[in-house]
Amino acid sequence: MGFFDFWKTSEVESPWADNSHLETITLADLYGITPDKLPVNRSSAMSIPSLAKGRNIICSNVARMPLVAYRDNKPLSIQPSFLQQIQHGIPNISTLSWAVDSMIFFGRAWFTIASRLTDGKPSSLRFVPEHEADVENGRLVKAYGKEVKPADTIRIDAIHEGIINSGKGAIREATALEALAAEVGGNPIPHTILRQKEGADLTKEQRDELLAHWRAQRTKQGGSVAYLNKAMEADFQGQPAENLLIDGRNHSALQMARLLTLPAWAVDATVQGASLSYSNRASRNSELLDAINPYIEAIEQTFSMWLPYGTCAKFDTTELVQEDTKTQFEYLGAAIQTGLLTEDEARGRVGLEPKPEKQEPEVDPEP
Template sequence: MGIISSLRAVRALPDLVAASTPYAPQHVQVESPWTAYPSHLNQVVWPDLVGLENVLPMTRLEAMTVPAVARARKIICGAIAGMPLHVLRGDDILAPQPAWLDRTDGEVSPYHRMLWTVDDLLFWGWSLWRVTRGADGSVLAAGRVPWDRWDFDTFGRVEIDGELVADSAVCLIPGVDEGILWNGKLAIRHAARLLAAADKAAATPAAHLELHQTNEAPMTAGDRADLIAAWVAARRGENGGVAMTPSSIEVRELGAASEHLLLEGRNAAAIDIARTMGVPASALDASLENASMTYSTTESRNAELVDYGLAPYMSAISARLGMDDMVPRGQRVAFDAENFVGVGARSVAPPDDGGPAPAQAAAPAAPATPRAGAATPQTQEAAQ
């Protein structure tokens, strides 16, 4: 099931449940409207759609508590936001450049506009810009709409603050997949569980122990709880972790926290996070067991990061911004990665209509809607 089909299926579930149609599964659970994907204002857990039983929807806040996710997010979003955007005709950079490309009229800088645009695509798979146009339809200003302020209606149209907006007033940017909150929740939650296990092991100053009773004297549940509490308090006390037990209690060691769990397991989890988020494992300081010892420079590592980690997001953004409703036909938008990579001229952009504009297109084309290309639910679903 594609992203648009999933989007529409999830969006339709509340109506199905309310109408009690025979197609409504009995195990549907409607949750908080603020923890959603694909619709961030209406979350429904449907195991048949998700494909996994007992897996709750993941929030961005939960994902960002995992260090590997937080580091990968900083690398991906920070690196892309720091690269300049250029409008080109063929291989030539136009002069002057459109004002909206490196300017915002609000309180958010162009850097932060792009930073949070990539963040949207990374976590949720969609991002939205609101645009201001001139009398001829050309874009004068553009700013990102925060994720929790916009939504799709049941027809796939865009709403901002619950109000339907004109197609020409927005630029809907589709990502490369459904976002890591949707397809990366298993890897992220696995890493979170390992982190919690390591934290628990660090908080326990001794191996796993059993206080074994060696006689038949009766002990109530309260007696046992008091004994355990006193032992734990003494082991964590200021007296060097020394505790005392009565003659009827024998302390048995059941083993310490697994080194595999705390070291190898967390390293493997970081590698899975790197794979989920599309960055080299080395970028997250995770080591591959069979990794070669080939010498690499900062430039080559950055080039690898661009090619295999950043390029999908950069291409998705530049492809959408290069459509005819954002720049005139015959022009394209590309990221300039030269300073980031540091080796020669380098730009990242998908194939676009960068050739000469046809003679009849000398005047600016009428603004197209964001859904006129691959960025819309209707046309994307039809293509599927």
């Protein structure tokens, strides 16, 4: 059993990390939501909007970059087939997106070798989602219900044991908060006390009937308006619950960003007192690259193990860190003027062919 496999099977719970747990328990008591009993799996985690957005940002930005094989820091003229097309008939952006998804939630991604070259190196792979993987002692023994040999399996490990294992407490709290938001959205009325001012005290049956009728009417269209006679008084306690949820949902989004090691802006969360501004796209993408780099490195180093000695697989991050057009052209112009780059080298930086040579006009020979 591997180090991370122990944590995958353990039931150790994370304690509540924030200082608002007393308010959370109060809301849970009021609405019947108990976060400690909510299931934590990929489906429940993806129901949290901020986590789903963070997942999509990480997966799409890793998967959209091409994989390139290098030797001596130069790209090979003939690229390995399994890097250009990992799975037959499936674009790499889909394959890599789901592989990174598996690493995020479960801490690992499984592949089987679907076909090999004559030298035994892989020519194509097949991704195995976690629900189709039978694992014993950290090894894949069955994929899609069929036994697989150890030599035909590839395992890519993340640097953590998966957020549904390490982040159970935060995910449960966020799930409960989303359920509470839906409850409040259906009944956006502050907590109310109905107080009898005149007449004989109502019996228990009468009180229950009155409260049931009051609650039912508040959930209907136009339920924010009600009539009471002079014998009854409605006392509204505190501010509407949806106002309390604004800060709670922002805190929840920040927790999801921390789980995913993303900057707060990536999940539309705000940090009190922070004032971040980006002068160009590259500055923003550079911060994003720090978050996705552990997944990039894990894939690169694992795939490199299946290439010939001295050859390594690298993601081409040029598009991700590329400056905006204006900044790029200003830099290239200055580089040409100072002699740092030639015109042809500058044209190559933006994907253009070398400048064509001027041809001397042909002169007809004298008769």
